[in-house]
Amino acid sequence: MARAILFDSTQCVGCKACEEACATKWGNPYDEKVAAEERVSSHKLTAVRTFGEHYSRKLCMHCLEPSCASVCPVGALEKTALGPVVYDESKCMGCRYCMVACPFQVPSYEWDSRLPRVKKCDGCFERQSKGQPTACTEACPTGATICGDREELIAEARKRIAENPGQYYNHIYGLEEVGGTSVLMLSAVPFEQIGMPGGLPKDALPERTWAVLSHIPDVAGLGAVLLGGVYWITHRRDEVAKAERAEASKEKENVR
Amino acid sequence: MTGTVRLPRITFWRTVFWFIMAAAVYATYVRFVDGLGSSTNLSDEFPWGIWIGFDVLCGVALAAGGFTLAATVHIFNIEKYKPIVRPAILTAFLGYLLVVVALMFDLGRPYRIWHPLIMWNPHSVMFEVGWCVTLYSTVLSLEFAPVVFERFGWRTPLRYVKAIMIPLVIAGVILSTLHQSSLGTLYLILPTKLHALWYSPMLPVMFFVSAIALGLAMTIFESWHSSRAFGRHLELPLLSSLGRVLAVLMLFYLCLRFLDLGKRGVLNLLTVGSIETYLFGLEIALLLTPTFLLFWPRVRQSPLALYLSAVMVVLGMIVNRLNVSITGMERGSGVSYIPAWTEVAVTLGIIAAGFAIFRLAVQHLPIFEEEEKDEPVSAPVYQMAGALGD
Numbered sequence: 028m029a030r031a032i033l034f035d036s037t038q039c040v041g042c043k044a045c046e047e048a049c050a051t052k053w054g055n056p057y058d059e060k061v062a063a064e065e066r067v068s069s070h071k072l073t074a075v076r077t078f079g080e081h082y083s084r085k086l087c088m089h090c091l092e093p094s095c096a097s098v099c100p101v102g103a104l105e106k107t108a109l110g111p112v113v114y115d116e117s118k119c120m121g122c123r124y125c126m127v128a129c130p131f132q133v134p135s136y137e138w139d140s141r142l143p144r145v146k147k148c149d150g151c152f153e154r155q156s157k158g159q160p161t162a163c164t165e166a167c168p169t170g171a172t173i174c175g176d177r178e179e180l181i182a183e184a185r186k187r188i189a190e191n192p193g194q195y196y197n198h199i200y201g202l203e204e205v206g207g208t209s210v211l212m213l214s215a216v217p218f219e220q221i222g223m224p225g226g227l228p229k230d231a232l233p234e235r236t237w238a239v240l241s242h243i244p245d246v247a248g249l250g251a252v253l254l255g256g257v258y259w260i261t262h263r264r265d266e267v268a269k270a271e272r273a274e275a276s277k278e279k280e281n282v283r
Numbered sequence: 284m285t286g287t288v289r290l291p292r293i294t295f296w297r298t299v300f301w302f303i304m305a306a307a308v309y310a311t312y313v314r315f316v317d318g319l320g321s322s323t324n325l326s327d328e329f330p331w332g333i334w335i336g337f338d339v340l341c342g343v344a345l346a347a348g349g350f351t352l353a354a355t356v357h358i359f360n361i362e363k364y365k366p367i368v369r370p371a372i373l374t375a376f377l378g379y380l381l382v383v384v385a386l387m388f389d390l391g392r393p394y395r396i397w398h399p400l401i402m403w404n405p406h407s408v409m410f411e412v413g414w415c416v417t418l419y420s421t422v423l424s425l426e427f428a429p430v431v432f433e434r435f436g437w438r439t440p441l442r443y444v445k446a447i448m449i450p451l452v453i454a455g456v457i458l459s460t461l462h463q464s465s466l467g468t469l470y471l472i473l474p475t476k477l478h479a480l481w482y483s484p485m486l487p488v489m490f491f492v493s494a495i496a497l498g499l500a501m502t503i504f505e506s507w508h509s510s511r512a513f514g515r516h517l518e519l520p521l522l523s524s525l526g527r528v529l530a531v532l533m534l535f536y537l538c539l540r541f542l543d544l545g546k547r548g549v550l551n552l553l554t555v556g557s558i559e560t561y562l563f564g565l566e567i568a569l570l571l572t573p574t575f576l577l578f579w580p581r582v583r584q585s586p587l588a589l590y591l592s593a594v595m596v597v598l599g600m601i602v603n604r605l606n607v608s609i610t611g612m613e614r615g616s617g618v619s620y621i622p623a624w625t626e627v628a629v630t631l632g633i634i635a636a637g638f639a640i641f642r643l644a645v646q647h648l649p650i651f652e653e654e655e656k657d658e659p660v661s662a663p664v665y666q667m668a669g670a671l672g673d
Contacts, residue, residue: 100404
């Protein structure tokens, strides 16, 4: 049973209780100054952002087929069966390809540290594996953020849109974006207007690189055979020419 | 012998060299003591700068002459290019060593650079590049080893290395094909970030073809410089014919680029007056001009014109790699990036070190000398070995 988070922007009042709960969970400092930062960073793994009268949350989307986990050369990022995408800092060498690859621009880096780590929301993997809700869900006073089984949350989202068509923009963000995500969002306005990247392809992005990478054994095998063949032919030509020359000179001597 | 120490002459380039090196040393201190935040203008939105875009992407591509010429001479058996194989392999070997040095600056935890070798993720392009670069650097060190063995007259290791040279060259060509194209594949996962003028499913093929062209251009470039610096005779007929191959290859590459743009239906983007359009124009102008010039026999016969054409190809390809890795990524990332002085200093320091080591190697190792035909060791060394044996 894969867990997911549903964030309903129409119910969010911008109280930032989720931010504080997240900071507490990670042991990050949280004060008015941090609260005012409307972006995720290495010390703030979820951020409530204001867009006029609408609020939205930025956090790791926990893609079903995450680009970050796909590009990580050491497998430090991993999509768990439970849903969250987790990070193992003991493997990470700091190439930052995950940050480049993330279509939602989520992972952050400890730029000022001498031994930096990647920081991102881990979907409260430990809490969820014990059956507890995520820290942000628990803290949310309005129920704008809830967590549960992904299929059930999709059904719930559909129900909300169907029951209040005037209240919602008719789209569940994360249902199909980049192959689907484990964080789903509802909004009153188009999602670009609350800071979510629009126009994302529906295919899982890792498939685009895998389409090329999966041909590597073919290229290597074919290349070895081809190059070996070319070598044999080009050098065989030399040998034949040499043999013919030797033959010719021998014949010349015989004639004499 | 007068006993006085002769100080090296102070020349313009020496002054520039030591100025760059001093700046690079200080930048290195800032990088490793204060961290990436203090030493770069990188950010969460723009995590890769010129250390990846120039030092790694351009560095690897500039080193492509090694596998191209090794294959031409050893596999395709086109013997006439033999005199320029060694400088090409030296450039490649140096190039890869310097790419690794640059990576040590860029990685957040450089002491874990070996992790991909044991912590596998075959779905990662970076994992594949890591393996290929490691293996190919090993291959290059073996391809280069005969030069060192000859210099010191080590006959037994020389025999062993020469015995495995053909499989080595074949492995080198395959590894190069894989990772030169993979550097393009790196960007396939960024359809929303990389500008449409450069994002293409054909990126791997284009990176590979352009790397070969760049390798040839670099060979002309370094032959010209070596002939001037060391007063050597320039192998003009050889380089002219290389120039003709380069022209055909460039034409093929440019056709590929424009066919791809047409097929993806983004040619209309060229009518938009954006910074990307101008940079694309600069890139194409730098690549198209030498292509036309090199088809002209008079250009290929003139050392200076041939050299300038090669320089344009090199600059055009550098602009291409920077467009893919930096300028083409800025709009999609929503930020602008200009490298910090420390980033520039490290990059310049690495380039300067490359030139200096190349020069030292040419002065002290048999790089440009005719390789012995049958006897693996030159006669004087042979006699010396004999004398020692008695």
